[in-house]
Amino acid sequence: MLPAISAVLYVLAALLIKQSIGRGAGQNAVNVAANVAAALLFQPLWLLAGDVAWSLAWMPAVAAVTFTVGQILTFLALRHGDVSVATPLLGLKVMFTAVFGAVLFAEVLPLRWWLGAIASSLGVMLVTGATLRALGPRLLRADALSAMGAAALFALTDVLVQRWLPQLGVGVFVPLMFGIVGALSVLYGLPQEGLKIFRVPVGARIGLAAGSVLLAVQILGMALALGLYGNATVVNIVYSSRSVWSVVLAWLLARWFARWFARWFARHDASEGPEAMGRRLAGAVLLFAAVVAVLL
Numbered sequence: 001m002l003p004a005i006s007a008v009l010y011v012l013a014a015l016l017i018k019q020s021i022g023r024g025a026g027q028n029a030v031n032v033a034a035n036v037a038a039a040l041l042f043q044p045l046w047l048l049a050g051d052v053a054w055s056l057a058w059m060p061a062v063a064a065v066t067f068t069v070g071q072i073l074t075f076l077a078l079r080h081g082d083v084s085v086a087t088p089l090l091g092l093k094v095m096f097t098a099v100f101g102a103v104l105f106a107e108v109l110p111l112r113w114w115l116g117a118i119a120s121s122l123g124v125m126l127v128t129g130a131t132l133r134a135l136g137p138r139l140l141r142a143d144a145l146s147a148m149g150a151a152a153l154f155a156l157t158d159v160l161v162q163r164w165l166p167q168l169g170v171g172v173f174v175p176l177m178f179g180i181v182g183a184l185s186v187l188y189g190l191p192q193e194g195l196k197i198f199r200v201p202v203g204a205r206i207g208l209a210a211g212s213v214l215l216a217v218q219i220l221g222m223a224l225a226l227g228l229y230g231n232a233t234v235v236n237i238v239y240s241s242r243s244v245w246s247v248v249l250a251w252l253l254a255r256w257f258a259r260w261f262a263r264w265f266a267r268h269d270a271s272e273g274p275e276a277m278g279r280r281l282a283g284a285v286l287l288f289a290a291v292v293a294v295l296l
Contacts, residue, residue, distance in 0.1 A: 002225035006218035007242035011249050013218065014086070016211030018078045023204035028189030028197045030075050030208060032182075035068065037212040038219055039182030048171030059164040060177035063157050067177070068184045070153030073146045081143025086246075089147035092287070094240065096155030104159065112293055174223060240292075243284040 017030055077086040165173045189197035200208055222239060 002221045003238040004241065006221035006225070007239050008245055008249075009214045009218040009221070010242050011245045013211045013214035014078060014246065015250060016207045016214065017075065020200070020204040020207035020211060021075075021079050023207065024201035025204040025208050026193065026197065026200075027072075027075055027079060028185075028193055029200050031072055032185045032189050032197050033200075033208050033212040034075075034215050035071060035178075035185040036182040038216040039178045041216040041220055042175045042178045045171050045175045049169065049175075050171070052172050053168060056164075056168055057176065059160070059168065060173050061180055063160045063164065064177045064180035064184060066153050066157045066160065068181050068188070070150045070157065071181075071185075072188070073150035073153065077143045077146035077150060081141075081147070086143055086147040089144060090151045090154070090243075092148060093151040093155045093158070096152045097158055100156050100159045105163070115293060170223070240288055243287045244281070247281045247284045 017025075017034070021027075021030060074086070074090070077089070161173070161177075168176075186197070
């Protein structure tokens, strides 16, 4: 249930953050709010820490850098495109994880990884609405490039965390990593905008605050699922259902429940017709099926 709830919370968070961006929240303000919220949420994990091997502190620092850049690219994707396009493309993280595992740690890739990659490619075509001829140019658009770049960096982060976390333990690695993530977000934004990164238009504050908290909570949910049960295969399969939820929830909230949710959620997905959203849903299902095929 934890990864299932986290998948839904991620999509709701993405929709809320998309709404806050539409209401004037700046790129750096969104990045700072989301990452500082996560940093604060994870600090109590220090209570689980034993002796700290500070000579290994560079490990969570490197993971923090890759995660921070991935987060920046995620919000760029949300700024330039729809949640129902960006989130399914983030599902390519599983494929990038396989590549980084093979390149960095000489892991052997079985046949099912390549079959999953083919299914993912077809899913990407459907999600982005591109034909075979137009796929290349469509993937060069800002939203697709940002989403795929974020997927690659999050995959690299996962590989690094998987290899390095046991050497420091959850009680040290996670709060230290996300503390650095929060600090990096502030240091990235301050030189560009000064204290303006902390100023958010009134109409965007609720959406940004709620979206940032939901992002942090879903990260914690995934960490608890992996830490308590250790079954990474099942956890990641269930969590990858967010690619499907991103299309379903964006469509339902934007059209069927517009009367209640129009104030809080971005309506851009509502402008898409049933044919386009149906194609995105089919692509998201293909991406999810590819993840299942790869991880089983």
